[in-house]
Amino acid sequence: MGNAVAIIGTGQTKHGRRSDVCYPDLVREAVTAALEDAGITLKDIDGIVLGTMPSMMEGVSSTHFYFAEAMGSVGKPVLKVETCGSTGQSIGHCGFFWVASGMADIVLVVGSEKMSEGDGQATMTTVFDPFFQRTFAAGAPGVFTMQSMEWMYRFKIPEEKGREAAARISVSNHDNAMDNPHAHIRTRVTMEDVKNARIITYPVRLLDVCPASDGACAVIFATGEKARKICRKPAWIKGLGFRGEEFFYGESDKAIWMSATEAAAEAYRQAGIRNPLKELDVAEIYNPFTYQEMIFYECFGFCPRGEAPDYVLKGTFLKDGELPCCPSGGTLCSNPIGATGLIRLAEAALQVTGKAGARQVEGAKLALSHAMGGVDQFNGVTIVGSEL
């Protein structure tokens, strides 16, 4: 694991359609909030890590140049890391690596996206290879829906049961987002609203799918020594895992999903977690699609394979359930993609430090955060705790 590392501050923008700010100002909003939260200034920062989606999302390449001043990186070392949807976890991991290696005391990590400025689905379609798969991509929904269909078929989950559980997930995420002042979508929806929403990619409907959001998140990592000195209540990094799999969509088993399963297993080994359902107090899962959220529950060992709909229907993952998932309203209600995986980590850190406001899960001490990237290809997990 390297040296002990803790999160000493987090900052998020109000996510949503932010045509009131240019892109660098959006980034600076999150950076300023994180510095204020940590009670430090840019002078204390030794290095900066940033990440976003592919440049085509906003039409400005190599955004580490564009954001240089907004991130406070003038005169400091900068690393840019990009792994599509899992970017937010990847940059968090890099912040950890930099501090854990002993090469820096305090590192600022910044993730951002301004999806309202470009064409999200067209950009994501360019993640597919141009020869074989792009023709059939249908943006992100096409692949994530096919994965969900394969999963339901594999585990003989009746269509109606899958539909019912997915609708419950949509309703509970929307309910949770009402408690989150940063969330993009803050509207309550009913089971009927979800089931009658227009079809995007059958059987996935509009309210099963995340919005395209503008937003940024910043997280500050520090050595154990600095954290104890600066921060009254740091969130300690307990374990992390990241795995990738084959590029072509048809070449690996997405109903079992090795990368998600192994990324979590690695993080659990480092954190000493044997029974995640019992030991974790809260989870912030990357859930841009309701059906896909259930596959993650299974990959992360929250329930046996094929049984996620049963656990959803009995309320296991509700705010007052055995393992609350996405009390922030999750990716389903805010998805500025390059920031999203880091928002999951920031939310997990807020939970274990008792700073999550109205979305606080009472007494949370151990939290999982996660993000997924590419054509179901990469998964990253970070576990934080209130104790080292």
Next chain:
Amino acid sequence: MAKEYRTMRNDVTLPYQWALGKTWSRFFDGLKDGRIQGTKCAGCGRVYVPARSFCPVCFTDTTQWVDVKPEGKILTWTLVREKYLGQVQEPPYVVALIQLDGSDCGFSHFIGGFDLSDAGQLKRKLKTGAKVKAVWSPVRNADIRDITCFVPVE
């Protein structure tokens, strides 16, 4: 809030000339001749379609070429109802992963050949595991659309 501040429209259009290399050139030359070819890994024995120059699991060169059947079974599918920039077909249309007979992976393509507006027929024909076969395009350009789509086999 949005009304108070300006936005500016600008389009970025960039041309590309992508190299297919030896393996994928041969694969697409095969499609033009009405053949679907894969490569077999000498290590693990998996047959990859589209053909690959190396096995992604074993990381060894795949030198053995095999013809697979232009038919197989549906692994998964979805009906696309949403429009987006760059789409080659007008929605609604069906995309699927198809495991071609003689291969060990899923192959992405369209499924068609029947009325998509009839929901009952759609679900009956598109059961996961259902047999489908390739319909070849009358005009072939050595690209993925040399196959028009796959159609259900009754």
